[in-house]
Amino acid sequence: MTDAEGTAARPQTLPGTLTFQLVTLGAIATDRFTEALAPLGLKPKHAGLMTVVSRGLAASQLEAAAAMGVVPSLVVSLADHLVKLGAIERVRDPRDRRRQVLTLTRQGRRLLEQCAAAARSVDDELAAALPAEQRAAFARSLSDLAGRAGLPTA
């Protein structure tokens, strides 16, 4: 880490930091995504749980909680809701009857695709300002950072 780009005297102001901008833009994106999901009867964390399940990142609820960076009791209520909507199935693992194995139903896959469509439409609003090329580069950087950061899923 050199003096030129390192931690030494660097008069960068708060609104200029990545952190500040991620905090503010993240809040805006969360608000808009929440609105876009509302007609589906879902919140962002529901979409997060469906994603985790669909990607095979978590069969059990405990694994899902770990993958999402939330507490297991929250997964219970998220899963309750998704079961009510017919989006996931919860079956006891016959090998270890303490575990609840979560799987996405056909309806769940349909819902998840609708979540993705909602996110895409928010993308188009948010990124309307960026030319396609810059937008693609931005997406790559976001992916890089998200991949590194421990990535709780929503």
Place this chain on the structure above:
Amino acid sequence: MTDAEGTAARPQTLPGTLTFQLVTLGAIATDRFTEALAPLGLKPKHAGLMTVVSRGLAASQLEAAAAMGVVPSLVVSLADHLVKLGAIERVRDPRDRRRQVLTLTRQGRRLLEQCAAAARSVDDELAAALPAEQRAAFARSLSDLAGRAGLPTA
């Protein structure tokens, strides 16, 4: 908007959207920034209010609420706390005694600089993965988007 980059059939999956990534990364950035501010006795919204005041975006509390995208009653409690820390002064506008004019004190400017330092250290954690050039491009894109999006400040 052409078919190639437009809203037509485009099988982009939820975790691949900017929206999803901004939601998740924004949550991570908010968590880390909150931790980094804790030793200063501040929350991100306090830093947001100080920023708004220091930039002259809001003299009165009502203007501050509008600039931050929050409700006026929240500004009251944020300002209460900042007054208690000696970071801002609240004086009645002599021209209209209903208005409370907020100004940053010297101590407030010092605190705000400490907030910026905290954000920079979170930046270094988060963006350690990105080469300097890519990081700079990412910052530019973030600024562009934040500038357009209505920009509630924290």
Place this chain on the structure above:
DNA sequence: TATTGTTATACTCTATAACTATA
């Protein structure tokens, strides 16, 4: 005894509504 899931409870953040004072 340890672990998975669940339920009951509490806490944090922020909004809404009612109120005060000034205009």
Place this chain on the structure above:
DNA sequence: TATAGTTATAGAGTATAACAATA
């Protein structure tokens, strides 16, 4: 009567803690 600010209250979201079932 309308507006800036304040106070009181309520709601959403999520965590912590106590508990039940299974290992």
